[in-house]
Amino acid sequence: MLLRVNAINDETPSIKTFELVDPEGLDLPVFTAGGHVDLTLPDGQVRQYSLCNAPAERQRYLLGVLRETNGRGGSRQMHERVAVGDLLPVSMPRNNFPLDGEATRHLLIAGGIGVTPLMAMAHRLRALGADFVLHYCTRDAAQTAFRDLISGDGMASRVRLHHDGGVPGSGLDVAALLATVVPGTHVYCCGPAGLMAAVKAASDHWPAGQIHFEHFAAPVGVAVLGGQDGFEVEIASTGAVYCVPPDCSILSVLLSEGVLVDSSCEAGVCGTCTTRYLSGEPDHRDFVLSNVEQREHVMVCVSRAKSARLVLDL
Numbered sequence: 001m002l003l004r005v006n007a008i009n010d011e012t013p014s015i016k017t018f019e020l021v022d023p024e025g026l027d028l029p030v031f032t033a034g035g036h037v038d039l040t041l042p043d044g045q046v047r048q049y050s051l052c053n054a055p056a057e058r059q060r061y062l063l064g065v066l067r068e069t070n071g072r073g074g075s076r077q078m079h080e081r082v083a084v085g086d087l088l089p090v091s092m093p094r095n096n097f098p099l100d101g102e103a104t105r106h107l108l109i110a111g112g113i114g115v116t117p118l119m120a121m122a123h124r125l126r127a128l129g130a131d132f133v134l135h136y137c138t139r140d141a142a143q144t145a146f147r148d149l150i151s152g153d154g155m156a157s158r159v160r161l162h163h164d165g166g167v168p169g170s171g172l173d174v175a176a177l178l179a180t181v182v183p184g185t186h187v188y189c190c191g192p193a194g195l196m197a198a199v200k201a202a203s204d205h206w207p208a209g210q211i212h213f214e215h216f217a218a219p220v221g222v223a224v225l226g227g228q229d230g231f232e233v234e235i236a237s238t239g240a241v242y243c244v245p246p247d248c249s250i251l252s253v254l255l256s257e258g259v260l261v262d263s264s265c266e267a268g269v270c271g272t273c274t275t276r277y278l279s280g281e282p283d284h285r286d287f288v289l290s291n292v293e294q295r296e297h298v299m300v301c302v303s304r305a306k307s308a309r310l311v312l313d314l
């Protein structure tokens with residue numbers, strides 16, 4: 001889709017929201033809470049941005065973008081080069097971080113810009129009249145996005161703000177919050193690596209299916225690239241076989257051989273490079289696919305193979 005930038009607002013000194021609409025005023029494709037779109041930047045790079053408005057709104061997509069000074073440059077382009085009236089290529093919405101339909105209570109834990117998918121969840125859960133709480137961790141009030149929204153009717157009683165003043169560990173007590181496993185409660189977390197790691201550590205005694213993470217980057221301390229051994233990949237449609245050395249990803253080998261596979265994050269967190277495989281045993285290293293999905297699909301940007309050969313449905 002080619003969508004028009006209808007409005008840009010400063011949420012904080014470093015976070016802007018971008019409202020995207022259909023140029024003809026048509027309804028946009030439905031999205032679900034926790035979903036995101038791939039957006040093509042002015043220089044052609046692709047980035048994923050969570051949709052943070054209410055899924056019931058059909059006339060607009062709202063994206064929140066943190067200007068990251070040490071990032072790969074995507075957020076700087078959004079902040080500096082994108083203007084109201086621009087047309088931007090945007091993918092259909094996808095969702096790697098959905099609400100669990102079986103949950104009886106939802107505990108949303110957001111840090112910084114990680115609040116964006118959780119805002120859409122909060123909108124949806126409020127509309128459903130569901131039982132939920134949003135814990136929103138930021139440095140201080142000035143760095144807190146969506147302040148009007150979260151202090152408004154119907155939301156204020158559901159939101160707990162935690163400011164740490166820039167001192168890690170002095171904000172939300174994640175260990176205390178997750179000390180007791182509550183049947184029916186599902187936990188959703190998105191935020192900086194430190195918060196994600198703290199929630200993961202504090203929820204280790206919870207059933208895995210009740211804890212959900214949305215990663216913007218590979219978790220700290222997790223090696224996603226490289227392997228001990230090389231292996232082969234076979235392209236099912238042509239029978240071509242390529243060797244993947246220990247220090248190369250499947251994706252890089254495919255691209256160097258002219259086999260086109262879409263990719264974006266190259267860190268196993270966005271889902272863009274998902275590829276079906278037909279035989280062989282992958283060594284899954286992504287942070288998106290469920291156990292069920294991993295039986296048929298593999299993220300070729302980070303995953304490797306335990307078998308000598310992996311046959312890809314390409």
Ligand code: FES
Nearest residue numbers: 264266271273301
């Ligand atoms: S490119 Fe993002 S998961 Fe592979």
